[in-house]
Amino acid sequence: MTYETFSVEVDADGIALVTIDLPGQSMNVWNAQLMDEFERWVDDFVANDAVKGAVLASGKKSGFMAGADLRMLSGAQEDNALGSFEQAFRLNSMLRKMETGGHPAKALTKGAASAKPVAAALEGLALGGGLELVLATHYRVVADNKKIQLGLPESQVGLLPGGGGTQRLPRLAGLQNAAMMITTGKPADPATAKAQNFVDEIVPAGETIAKAKEWVKANPKVTAPWDKKGFKFPGGGGAMDPRSVQFFMAANAMAQQQSQHNYPAIQAILSCLYEGSIVNFDTAIRIETKYFSNLLAGPVARNMIRTLFVNKQSAEKGGARPEGIEKQDIKTVGVLGAGLMGSGIAHVTVKGGMNVIVLDRDEEAASKAIDYSKKILDKRVSRGKMTKEAAEEFLSKIKPTTDYNDLKDVDLIIEAVFEDPDIKADVIKKTEAVIGEDIIFASNTSTLPITGLAKNSSRPEQFIGMHFFSPVDKMPLLEIIPGEKSGDKALATALDYNAKIRKTPIVVKDVRGFYTNRIVPPYINEAMLMVKEGVKPALIENAAKSLGMPIGPLALTDETSLSLGWMLVNSTKKELGDDYKPTGVEDLLELMVEKLGRHGRKSGGGFYEYPEGAKKHLWAGLAEHFPLADNQPSLEEAKERLLYAQLIPAALCFAEDVVFDPESADLGAIFGWGFAPWTGGPMSHIDTIGAEAFVRTADALAQKYGERFHPPQKFRDMASSGETVYKAA
């Protein structure tokens, strides 16, 4: 029998070496072909008496196997191809057959039958369905390399490990370890996996296959622990064991705390652990499959897979890159300005494998970029995550200078000086005077239009905007803003640079605030308007968290500071003059900043008090200025208002081509300002709600709170045509 996705070599001892090596792919994944072929192989393996046992290995340098092909799952969702239980149960079924040798569990438990040994030989990572395959073998040998990741990350895209992972892992590692690993999706290294009993042996790299074969040869008849009589869960019995009762009580609460009831996968995973630990293994995997199918059929997994996996990956691979332009080899980047942003940009640039020349006014200012990176690296060194030598090498790649001539050989310029058009104009001219004629000049700005800045450039087609978020080393999004005259090469270079620093890029139109800053201000303004109306501040904050926002809008305002908000009000007023449209929170900002000196977290406190050595808490004095209303909105009302305060401006951006596709709108929202990831982003969420319901709710909110909630015409059209944002795009 021949297979395309793996090879089978049977040695003189009758032991089959199955080397999985998907053709044309850099990484092994469960795709339709591997499913078909592996199913056939298992049937043949259990029936063929000439084969005494098997070792599973990978032909890929990248690792043993990553999870299932999410594109396949995503497709199955669209086609509803996983409709029947038997189809959904297929992976479980074939893995179980391999594990039991095709014998009924009863026969194994009685000792009347046994399975042929199968061992896994891992020289690299095994994730998701890949690890589930490994767990279904009888013996797991892993190379001694702490970088090898062994994990079940399905929850990160709203799913659960549906190939027996929720059943085998707790039976090997115990309920608590399994719950931690599966609900967080965080991988373990081989040593941890061995300590948790789901890896049997760690051997020097290159020896896994030999060791696995040795074990198979020595153990001709095997039975999985849970098919043996008297099997008990490690660290406690099933779900009704008093130890498990305590564990589940706490796990249920902590999972609710983290997931805010927004991620059905989290509860489904805990349910699989709970219910699965009460019944026998064969019933348990059937329960797992049913929960898996429920998740796969629901909107959360669909949206999370699409945005957080498919679209994220596509954007990071340069999906928006213009065709026909050679890949830019960026070795050295000139960073102008060593302030907070410039230093952060320098840091991620070196981290991305490039050299940096940082220019600032004087040496002291320029060397701040080194101090900035040193602070981050010192922490890593002290935590044992980086060697001192590596840290020194890192820092040696940042060269501070005050001399523009030092920039003459750089491959890219990123300007991050003070947000002042005159200062920017000056450095643009000085820099262009020395750099190569074909070098791209990127300007980091969050407020100034790129087309305007580009007027200072003698080569506007080589000029482009890059909006980094602060702190640069932590924030995952990069907004790339082509100006009116920016050429394809500028965009291609920006994306090539981004690929090296591994941010999630979106390309947005050159308008005030670009994309993300057109949405965050109206959102936090809405929260401040609610404060003015006398809505309990705790309710506002809890409503946002309940939506799935990482932090309440008032706390967020304190972080970015009320004084910044007040400053922006004034500068916008000055700039727009009579065209300025009041937001309604000017008086609140003026009161807090000018009269009360409450600038935010860093100075004087803001909506919160920040007592030393204690947790922050809402400032009680707020109620004196904004008395609490007798009639408080319900939690659901507060949530809806804060949600639509983000959905409407996002919809406007989409309708007005500020972002060019729903994918970018969704990615920018989740990675830019932490919009609830379970929704898949605002556009995905509007599709989940349905355009008609979205328009209806928006109109109702507009009637109640003002025209800022009016949905754009494009969405009214969708509502009447029955189209979705993703289909329309």
Next chain:
Amino acid sequence: MSGRRVIDLEFISAVLAGAGPLPGRPFAKGRSPMTEAYVYDAVRTPRGKGKADGSLHEITPVSLATQVLSAVRDRNEIDAGEIEDVAFGVVSPVGEQGAVVTRTAILNADYPETTSGIQVNRFCASGLEAVNVAAAKVKAGEADLTIGGGVEAMSRVPMGSDGGAWPTDPATAFKTYFVPQGVSADLIATKYGLTRDDVDAYAVESQKRAAKSWEEKRFEKSIMPVRDVAGEVVLDHDETVRANTDMQSLGALQPSFAAMGENFGFDAVALQKYADLEAINHVHHAGNSSGIVDGAAAVLIGNEEAGKRTGMKPRARIRAMASVGSEPTIMLTGPEFAAKKVLAKAGMDKKDIDLWELNEAFASVVLRFMQALDIDHSDINVNGGAIAMGHPLGATGAMIFGTMVDELERSGKETALVTLCIGAGMGTATIIERV
């Protein structure tokens, strides 16, 4: 008197049901369709500290139940064969409290084999629910003479021994926003503005009242000393009363549920439902929560004829009974709604109630109840409660019921309303009237 209404309802229901005989007119065997249920006696054990060094730790729960059943029979000098059915509340009906411990105790107490037994569980109100079940059987004409009571040897069968899906099964824990009772009690305090001083002051008063009641022998009628296998008395008083408790001694105690609430996510779960609160104020501790104790109680209930037949005098009439479900996360606010429901069923107003008895599961539960129904502290839990004397889960309802029977007689008052807060958000209440 508004009691008239009960008769009217009996009439209507009899007519609607097509029952031949009208109220007052005898059935074939001389019984009307809705009979009055009277209280003939109430007995309880003293409460022993619910730990290995507690005085009742060596006594089995079936022995505690046996001793109260024997006492009911012996002190009333009745033929136990007259007692048709016995309902006992048990909250952890597993291990030695399992297998319908009531029936085992009946046989162990040398009742005739014809007396049947049932075990009921309504969490903390099980004892009162058992009394209500016993009374309902009399009212419905199913039995002439019954016992309602309860037993819980918490030092031997720890609370939570029976597991259960509610907090453990992720499906139900998520659906109900489960938090432990202590966090619920602290949530009540936070939501209704009860401070640490408020709950501590309440606890001090509970201790004072309990001590005074013992001094004045207010429990004398009901208390039945517990004997060991050798026949010696091992406990004749409530073991956990601390007369010298004051604000200062309570002030030194650390909150019991802060770590649990903050570190294990329970506070966050509570706030997801009570989103207008910023944080939970953890005010409860061992000194202002009910104590863990061992004990048993039994209440003898029957119709008028059973009393005449056995030569017993009724002490009180069970006027109305009610149970209700309430919001399960805050969990312990049910008594307010149970009280309102039972008052409505009795056709009474809260002004008609002379004495209120609400189990002191946590100080905030009682304080919130007083706040909600505008009840003066001098009218509620007049002899102290579970903060001082302990809360033997399955038995408490029957114990405080007996306390009210005694207190109505002692004080000469007419009516009392007995109620308890209950796990998973419920309340059970009963109104009694001295006769």
